[in-house]
Amino acid sequence: MHPPGAEVIRAEVDARVDGRFAVGFRKPDGQQLEIYGQYQDVVPDAKLVFTWTWRSNPEQESLVTVLLRPDGNGTLxxxxxxxxxxxxxxxxxxxxxxxxxxxxxxxxx
Structure with a gap:
């Protein structure tokens, strides 16, 4: 969960409803950025819903939903x-x- 070429320098995850996450990274030019959010829905092996906010723009919160479902020998x-x-x-x-x-x-x- 970071731009191409960036190095993750910090990652904290508490993947449960109302839990929070934060990922800090450093871009190749040395700029450091961070995203953070809060889990709204967690269904093991099936679904994650969480807010997504850049530390530099806290007023621009968005929403991410990840769905997983079996697909043959893999996962969609x-x-x-x-x-x-x-x-x-x-x-x-x-x-x-x-x-x-x-x-x-x-x-x-």
Whole structure:
């Protein structure tokens, strides 16, 4: 859950309803950023719903839903990220999630 080329320097996760997460990372140019949020729904092996907020823009909270379901010998993952402040924010996150999911697929292959 970070931009391409960035190094995760801190990750805290309490994956339960009302639990919180925070991920801090450093971009190649040295800039440090952090995202954080709160879990709203947690169904083991099936569903996660959590808020998503950049520390630098706390007024721009959005919502992420991750659904998992069996698919043959694998798992189908559906990710929905919504409630963006504008189309630019949506497009930037789409690019980021695409990179992250591609990396996850390579890791699990």
């Amino acid at each position: 993952l559906t990710l929905t990220h919504e409630q963006f402040i504008d189309e630019e924010a949506r497009d930037l996150h789409q690019s980021g999630w695409s990179h992250g999911l591609d990396a996850l697929e390579r890791y699990l292959a």
